[in-house]
Amino acid sequence: MSCLLGLVPCPIINYLCSLMSKRVRVRFAPSPTGGLHLGGVRTVLYNYLFAKKYNGDFLVRVEDTDQSRYVAGAEKYIFDTLKWCGLEPDESVEHGGEYGPYRQSERKAGYRPYAEQLIKDGHAYYAFDTPEELEKMRQAPIVNGVKTEQNHSHQYDHTVRLKMRNSLTLPTEETNALLAAGTKHVIRIKMPENETASFTDMIRGEVSFDTSLVDDKVLLKADGMPTYHLAVVVDDYLMKISHAFRGEEWLPSAPVHILLWKYLFGLEHMPQWAHFPLILGPTGKLSKRDGSKYGFPVFAMNWNDPNTNELTEGFKEKGFLPEAFINLLALLGWNDGTEQEIFTKEELIEKFSMERVHSAGAKFDYEKAKWFNHEWLKKFDVPDLRFEVKRLLKQNGITVSDNVLFDNVIEAVKDRCVLLPDFVQQSSFFFKAPETLDIEAVKPKWNDDKKNFFIAYMEKLASATEWNVLALENSFKELATGKGIKPGELQLPFRIMLVGGKFGPPVFKIAELLGVKETIARIQTAINLFG
RNA sequence: GGCCCGUUCGUCUAAGGGUUAGGACACCACCCUUUCACGGUGGUGAUACGAGUUCGAAUCUCGUACGGGCUACCA
Numbered sequence: 224m225s226c227l228l229g230l231v232p233c234p235i236i237n238y239l240c241s242l243m244s245k246r247v248r249v250r251f252a253p254s255p256t257g258g259l260h261l262g263g264v265r266t267v268l269y270n271y272l273f274a275k276k277y278n279g280d281f282l283v284r285v286e287d288t289d290q291s292r293y294v295a296g297a298e299k300y301i302f303d304t305l306k307w308c309g310l311e312p313d314e315s316v317e318h319g320g321e322y323g324p325y326r327q328s329e330r331k332a333g334y335r336p337y338a339e340q341l342i343k344d345g346h347a348y349y350a351f352d353t354p355e356e357l358e359k360m361r362q363a364p365i366v367n368g369v370k371t372e373q374n375h376s377h378q379y380d381h382t383v384r385l386k387m388r389n390s391l392t393l394p395t396e397e398t399n400a401l402l403a404a405g406t407k408h409v410i411r412i413k414m415p416e417n418e419t420a421s422f423t424d425m426i427r428g429e430v431s432f433d434t435s436l437v438d439d440k441v442l443l444k445a446d447g448m449p450t451y452h453l454a455v456v457v458d459d460y461l462m463k464i465s466h467a468f469r470g471e472e473w474l475p476s477a478p479v480h481i482l483l484w485k486y487l488f489g490l491e492h493m494p495q496w497a498h499f500p501l502i503l504g505p506t507g508k509l510s511k512r513d514g515s516k517y518g519f520p521v522f523a524m525n526w527n528d529p530n531t532n533e534l535t536e537g538f539k540e541k542g543f544l545p546e547a548f549i550n551l552l553a554l555l556g557w558n559d560g561t562e563q564e565i566f567t568k569e570e571l572i573e574k575f576s577m578e579r580v581h582s583a584g585a586k587f588d589y590e591k592a593k594w595f596n597h598e599w600l601k602k603f604d605v606p607d608l609r610f611e612v613k614r615l616l617k618q619n620g621i622t623v624s625d626n627v628l629f630d631n632v633i634e635a636v637k638d639r640c641v642l643l644p645d646f647v648q649q650s651s652f653f654f655k656a657p658e659t660l661d662i663e664a665v666k667p668k669w670n671d672d673k674k675n676f677f678i679a680y681m682e683k684l685a686s687a688t689e690w691n692v693l694a695l696e697n698s699f700k701e702l703a704t705g706k707g708i709k710p711g712e713l714q715l716p717f718r719i720m721l722v723g724g725k726f727g728p729p730v731f732k733i734a735e736l737l738g739v740k741e742t743i744a745r746i747q748t749a750i751n752l753f754g
Numbered sequence: 755g756g757c758c759c760g761u762u763c764g765u766c767u768a769a770g771g772g773u774u775a776g777g778a779c780a781c782c783a784c785c786c787u788u789u790c791a792c793g794g795u796g797g798u799g800a801u802a803c804g805a806g807u808u809c810g811a812a813u814c815u816c817g818u819a820c821g822g823g824c825u826a827c828c829a
Contacts, residue, residue, distance in 0.1 A: 252829085253829090254828080254829050256828080256829075286828095286829060288828095288829090289827095289828055289829065291828085292828065292829080350827095354827085357826095357827090377825095378756090378825070407827095409827055411827095427759075427760095430758075430759080431758095432757075432758075433757080436756070436757055437757085437825095438825075440826095441826080441827050443827085444827040445827055446827080448827085450826095450827070450828085450829085451828075451829050455829095470823095471758095471759065471760090471822085471823065471824095472822095472823055472824065472829090473823095473824090473829090474758060474759060474823075474824080475757070475758055475759090475823070475824040475825070476824075477758090498759085500759085500760080500822095501759095501822070501823070503821095503822075507821085507822070508822070508823080554766075554767090554778095555766070556766090558766085558767065558768080560768075561768090561777095562768080562776085562777050562778075564766095564777090564778060564779095581760095581766095581767085582759075582760065583759090583760050583761065583822095584759090584760070584821085584822060584823090585765090585766065585767090586765060586766080587765090587766095588764095588765045588766065588779065588780085590765085590779060590780055591765070591766065591778080591779045591780080592779095593779095594778085594779055594780090595779095597792095601792080638791070638792050638793095639790070639791040639792065640791090641791095649790095649791095664789090709788085710788085711788035712788080713788095714788060714789080715788070715789065718789055719789090722789085724789085724790095725789045725790065726789065726790050726791085727789075727790075727791095728789095728790090728791090729787085729789085730789075
């Protein structure tokens with residue numbers, strides 16, 4: 224890592240130089256094991272924003288090398304999520320590109336040579352230990368043969384590797400014989416002793432590790448698949464990744480990756496790294512369980528686990544707009560330094576900067592998330608909402624035939640909706656007379672005077688020459704005053720007649736949109752009902 | 755247990771040695787509105803603790819406490 228002159232060890236200059244000297248290429252590497260949760264989507268988002276900001280490439284490759292956890296359908300789900308969020312990759316399984324294949328399982332054969340090279344160079348070794356032997360090793364150092372809370376696991380590291388069955392302890396001939404016989408084995412990295420592995424995190428600054436304290440991670444599994452550690456380094460190199468961003472949970476494995484870069488390709492080719500803070504739930508790291516427990520989604524879209532047949536609700540189905548979703552996610556751990564909170568995707572791309580991402584974890588607040596959606600609903604114009612609202616109404620058995628009315632209704636109603644499904648309650652009554660009226664809200668104060676008022680009002684409406692909010696309101700108040708009733712006392716009954724309940728836009732606005740015929744019909748129906 | 759990361763209102767955060775520690779969500783009050791909202795005005799509310807450096811510390815250093823992550827042939 225050096226800047227152009229190679230003299231000034233300044234991270235910022237190095238960083239700027241790296242931006243100038245190579246094309247920005249970032250990647251997201253999901254494992255197809257389930258739904259994409261908030262943290263996952265935010266990782267995608269920050270990767271995407273960074274790539275787009277510097278006119279770079281955003282690549283998605285799939286980590287499907289753990290077959291025991293592979294879930295059919297999860298890969299498609301992940302790409303569907305990216306599509307919904309508007310964060311589509313430039314290169315991926317689905318989008319093609321010149322660095323494929325983009326599934327690790329399809330790259331399987333390519334990883335072993337790198338692991339073998341490490342062995343040749345003395346940085347890795349074959350290990351033949353069986354699961355039972357490993358278990359025995361982990362039990363061994365425990366005092367009095369008892370596992371305790373304080374001392375429960377033991378690493379496969381420099382303190383024990385010379386007591387295990389591997390190519391460091393076995394004679395060369397025996398190792399070769401075992402390999403020739405096709406004995407199950409893994410390849411482990413040989414972590415050096417007393418070295419410091421360090422790097423400059425774009426968010427946290429310098430982070431360093433004592434290599435003596437890191438274990439000899441498996442690089443190549445017995446089935447020939449690479450572990451994440453080998454795969455991420457090899458693929459990032461081959462795919463020319465310039466910046467690698469991932470969650471904070473990866474920070475402890477950084478020394479392994481740093482060493483692999485050093486041994487395999489040279490540290491000067493290692494991407495710039497940043498580790499994002501975790502997104503926390505009410506009681507700790509946000510988990511799938513938090514969703515059902517506290518009643519908010521944790522996945523971007525509905526995830527139906529084919530193994531358990533368990534459905535986890537998503538933000539999409541809950542009624543969030545994708546624009547609001549990425550907005551709220553972007554602000555969970557980043558801000559642009561001003562007081563602006565509502566950002567379009569284009570603004571986020573323009574203003575995003577990795578240096579302003581927080582280093583501390585952020586607790587997810589569902590109330591604030593809903594506020595973002597509300598703001599976006601208000602910000603949206605009617606045409607932006609037609610499709611979704613129509614779909615929701617249809618789902619609830621309401622067919623819209625009058626498109627002019629439909630637009631007017633959306634306009635009248637959208638500011639009072641927080642989530643998309645709120646449109647159903649707020650607008651159904653415009654297209655379909657309420658099936659039940661909240662009689663209890665009217666009955667106690669209902670009397671003949673009021674009844675007569677509405678009978679007279681119907682007549683007045685029937686002959687009205689003007690049909691708009693102002694005219695309706697004026698004639699209503701005139702008539703009420705003339706009959707010696709306070710107009711205010713009549714507004715609630717009028718609302719119940721038209722809407723069925725105590726909600727919706729201003730009552731005269733509703734009457735205006737409903738039109739003369741429907742308004743009179745509803746008053747008549749209600750009068751009959753109230754008696 | 756070991757290693758790593760972190761710590762400003764209940765929550766998300768601003769403040770890069772000098773501010774009455776600012777904003778947003780939530781909450782409360784009032785205004786608007788005789789529905790519910792939107793909107794407007796105001797209010798309650800924070801630098802984890804202890805040392806040190808400094809004329810001056812939320813800010814720099816150290817320690818303590820607390821929280822989180824990792825410690826798999828999972829990613």
